[in-house]
Amino acid sequence: MGGAMPSSLTRRYILNRVALYGSAVLLALWTLAPLYLIALAAFSTRQATFRWPKPLLPTDFSTDTMQFFVNSRGVLNSVRNSVIVALLTIAGSLALGAPGGYALARFRFRGKEGISLGLLISKMFPTAILSIPLAVAFLQLNLYDSIWGVALVHIAMALPFVIIVTAGIFVGVPRDLEEAAQTLGCNRLQAFLRVVLPLALPGLAAAAIFTFVISWNEVFAATILTLRNRTLPAQVLSSLNDSPLYYRYAGGFFMIAPALIFIFLIRKYLLNLWGNISR
Amino acid sequence: MAGIRFQSIRKVFGKTVAANDVSLEIKNGEFMVLLGPSGCGKTTLLRCLAGLEHVDGGRVFIGDRDVTDLAPRDRKIAMVFQSYAVFPHLTVFDNIAFGLKMQGRPLDEIKRRVEESARLLELSDFLKRYPAQLSGGQRQRVAVARAIVMQAAVLLMDEPLSNLDALLRLQMRAELKRLHADIQATTIYVTHDQVEALSLGDRIAVMQNGRIVQCDAPMNIYDYPANKFVGGFIGTPPMNFLPGVVRVNGNGTRVAVGESQIEPSPALAPVLSAKNGQPILLGMRPENLALAPVQQANTIRARVLVVEPLGSHKLLTMQVGSEISKVSVAPDQRIAPDEDVWLHFDPEKIRWMDAATGQAIRS
Numbered sequence: 001m002g003g004a005m006p007s008s009l010t011r012r013y014i015l016n017r018v019a020l021y022g023s024a025v026l027l028a029l030w031t032l033a034p035l036y037l038i039a040l041a042a043f044s045t046r047q048a049t050f051r052w053p054k055p056l057l058p059t060d061f062s063t064d065t066m067q068f069f070v071n072s073r074g075v076l077n078s079v080r081n082s083v084i085v086a087l088l089t090i091a092g093s094l095a096l097g098a099p100g101g102y103a104l105a106r107f108r109f110r111g112k113e114g115i116s117l118g119l120l121i122s123k124m125f126p127t128a129i130l131s132i133p134l135a136v137a138f139l140q141l142n143l144y145d146s147i148w149g150v151a152l153v154h155i156a157m158a159l160p161f162v163i164i165v166t167a168g169i170f171v172g173v174p175r176d177l178e179e180a181a182q183t184l185g186c187n188r189l190q191a192f193l194r195v196v197l198p199l200a201l202p203g204l205a206a207a208a209i210f211t212f213v214i215s216w217n218e219v220f221a222a223t224i225l226t227l228r229n230r231t232l233p234a235q236v237l238s239s240l241n242d243s244p245l246y247y248r249y250a251g252g253f254f255m256i257a258p259a260l261i262f263i264f265l266i267r268k269y270l271l272n273l274w275g276n277i278s279r
Numbered sequence: 280m281a282g283i284r285f286q287s288i289r290k291v292f293g294k295t296v297a298a299n300d301v302s303l304e305i306k307n308g309e310f311m312v313l314l315g316p317s318g319c320g321k322t323t324l325l326r327c328l329a330g331l332e333h334v335d336g337g338r339v340f341i342g343d344r345d346v347t348d349l350a351p352r353d354r355k356i357a358m359v360f361q362s363y364a365v366f367p368h369l370t371v372f373d374n375i376a377f378g379l380k381m382q383g384r385p386l387d388e389i390k391r392r393v394e395e396s397a398r399l400l401e402l403s404d405f406l407k408r409y410p411a412q413l414s415g416g417q418r419q420r421v422a423v424a425r426a427i428v429m430q431a432a433v434l435l436m437d438e439p440l441s442n443l444d445a446l447l448r449l450q451m452r453a454e455l456k457r458l459h460a461d462i463q464a465t466t467i468y469v470t471h472d473q474v475e476a477l478s479l480g481d482r483i484a485v486m487q488n489g490r491i492v493q494c495d496a497p498m499n500i501y502d503y504p505a506n507k508f509v510g511g512f513i514g515t516p517p518m519n520f521l522p523g524v525v526r527v528n529g530n531g532t533r534v535a536v537g538e539s540q541i542e543p544s545p546a547l548a549p550v551l552s553a554k555n556g557q558p559i560l561l562g563m564r565p566e567n568l569a570l571a572p573v574q575q576a577n578t579i580r581a582r583v584l585v586v587e588p589l590g591s592h593k594l595l596t597m598q599v600g601s602e603i604s605k606v607s608v609a610p611d612q613r614i615a616p617d618e619d620v621w622l623h624f625d626p627e628k629i630r631w632m633d634a635a636t637g638q639a640i641r642s
Contacts, residue, residue, distance in 0.1 A: 174362060174364065176360045176361075176362045176364035177364050177366060177367075179329075179331050179351070179358075179360070179364070180358070180360055180364035180366075180425075181366075181377070182330075182331070182350070182351040182352060183329055183330075183331075183351045183352070183356060183357065183358040183435075184352070184357075184377050184378035184381055184425070184429070185352045185378050185381030185382055186352060186381060187350060187352060190381070194377075195366055195368075198368045199367065199368055
C-alpha cells in the first residue's frame with residue numbers, strides 16, 4: 001500500500017515532464033522548420049530549389065542563389081536604404097522616446113497612468129487605415145518616396161515601444177544613485193549623463209537593436225510610401241510576383257538573418273524589458 | 280562654521296504630513312540624531328536639508344546661508360544613503376573621487392584626498408575594485424569615504440547602518456563615532472534604532488507623526504522622557520507603564536496602584552497633589568525595579584511569568600495587576616516562573632505621566 005502512492009505520483013510527474021517538453025519541442029519546430037527550409041533553399045544551387053522530393057540535408061551547398069539575389073537589380077540599393085532608415089529610426093525614436101521613458105520612470109505627474117495607456121492605444125490603429133492619408137500628406141509635404149518619410153513613419157511606430165521599454169530600464173536604475181550624484185556636485189543633467197546613462201546603456205542598446213529589427217522588418221508603410229527608393233522588404237515584396245522561387249528564398253533568408261542574430265544577442269535584455277524581474 | 284537651522288519646516292506628500300512645523304537648531308560640530316519609528320518624518324527632514332525634497336513651508340539655514348531654494352550641489356553638504364548608493368560602474372577610487380572631480384580639483388589633490396579618506400576607512404587595498412566585488416560592509420565604507428572626502432561642513436547620514444548585520448553594525452557604530460571626533464563635521468544622523476541614537480548622538484531629536492516630541496542629550500532623553508511615546512520607544516526593553524490614581528489625605532500624597540500605595544518623591548508630591556482623585560501613569564525603567572522578599576514601603580505584588588537569562592542580566596516578564604512589566608535583575612538572582620514576589624519602586628526613579636495626554640509631569 002505504502003509504495004503504490006509514490007509510484008503513481010512519480011509516473012504522473014514523468015508524464016507531466018514529457019508533455020511539457022513535447023509541447024516545447026513542437027512549438028520550437030513550428031518556428032524553426034520553416035526557417036531551416038528557407039535557409040536550406042537559400043544555400044542550395046538554383047536548380048535544387050525545384051527538385052522534388054526535397055532533400056532535408058544540405059547535400060548541394062552553394063552560395064550561387066544568394067549571389068544571384070544580392071546582385072539582382074535594386075537589391076543592394078534597397079539594403080542601403082533599409083540600413084539608413086533603420087539607423088534614422090533608432091536615432092529618432094531614442095532621442096524622443098528615452099526622455100519620455102525617463103519621465104515615466106522618475107516623475108510623478110498628473111495623467112501618468114493615462115499616458116502609459118495612451119501609448120498602447122496608439123498601437124491599436126492598423127497602418128493600413130492610416131496609409132492613404134499618410135501617403136496624401138507625404139505627397140503634399142514632399143516626403144513621398146523618400147527614406148526620410150519612411151524613417152518618420154518607423155519612428156512613430158517604434159516610439160510607444162521605446163518609451164515603455166526605456167521606462168522599464170530607467171526604473172531599474174535606483175533613484176538613490178542619481179540623488180547621490182546630485183549631492184556630490186552634479187546638476188540633474190550631469191547626474192543623468194554620469195550615473196544613469198552608463199548604467200542604462202546595455203538596456204538602451206538592446207532597445208536600439210530591437211528598434212532596428214522593427215524597422216528592418218516593416219513592409220507595409222515602406223511599400224505604400226515609396227516607389228523607387230524602396231527599403232529591402234518593400235523591394236522584395238514588389239518583385240515577389242515576377243521573380244523565380246529561388247529569389248524569394250534567398251530574399252527571405254537575407255531579411256530573416258539580421259533580425260534573428262540581433263534578437264539572439266539581446267534576448268537576455270528583452271526578457272528583462274518584458275518584466276522578468278528575477279535576477 | 281556651519282550650524283543648521285530648520286525654521287517651521289512643513290512638507291506634505293499627498294495627504295500625509297511628513298513634517299509639520301518642525302523647528303530645530305543644530306550647533307556647529309554637533310552630532311544630532313533624528314530618531315523615530317518609520318514614517319515619522321525623520322528622513323524627509325534630512326532630505327529637505329539635502330535639497331532632495333523641496334519644502335512646502337519654512338526655511339532651511341546652513342550657517343548663515345538660507346539654502347531653502349538651492350540645489351543639493353550648492354548646499355555644501357555630503358550625504359551617506361541608506362542603500363549606500365555606491366556607483367556600480369565606477370571603481371572604489373572613482374567613487375570616492377567623484378565629488379572632487381565634479382569640483383574640478385587638480386588630479387594630485389584628488390589622489391591625495393581619496394587615499395587619505397580610504398585609509399581612514401581601511402579601504403586602501405580595494406581602490407581598484409568595483410563595488411560588486413566588495414562585501415556589504417565595505418560598500419558601506421565606500422559610501423562614508425565618498426562623503427567625508429568632500430570635507431563638507433555638514434555630513435548627512437540616512438540610516439547608514441541599517442543594511443549591515445548585527446556584528447558589523449556594532450563595529451561601524453564605534454567607527455562612525457571615532458570618525459566624527461576626527462573630522463568634527465556637523466552631522467545629522469537619521470535612524471530608527473534607539474541604541475544607535477543613544478550611542479552616537481550629542482543630542483537626539485525624537486520624532487513622531489512629523490513633529491519633534493523631544494530634543495535633548497541622550498541620557499536626559501533616556502532618564503526623563505518627555506512623554507509616554509518617548510519612554511516606550513527608547514530603551515530595550517522599553518519603559519514600563521502602570522496606571523494609578525492620586526490620593527491626597529492626612530498622611531500626604533500617595534498614588535494607589537492596585538492594592539498598593541506608592542509615595543512620590545518629595546519634589547513631585549506637591550505637583551501630584553493638585554491632581555487628587557485623577558488617574559495617572561507611573562513609568563519605570565526595567566533596571567530601576569527591584570525584587571523585595573517581603574512587603575515594605577513602595578512595593579507592589581507581582582507574579583513572575585517568564586524568566587530569560589541574557590548573560591549580563593536576567594529579564595523577567597511579570598504580571599502586575601492587569602499589566603505586564605519587564606524587570607531586569609542580576610544574573611545570579613534566584614527566581615522561577617509562577618513565583619509571587621514584591622516589586623520595589625524607587626520614588627526618585629519613577630517618571631509620572633498624565634494618563635490622558637501621556638505628557639511627563641515635571642516638578
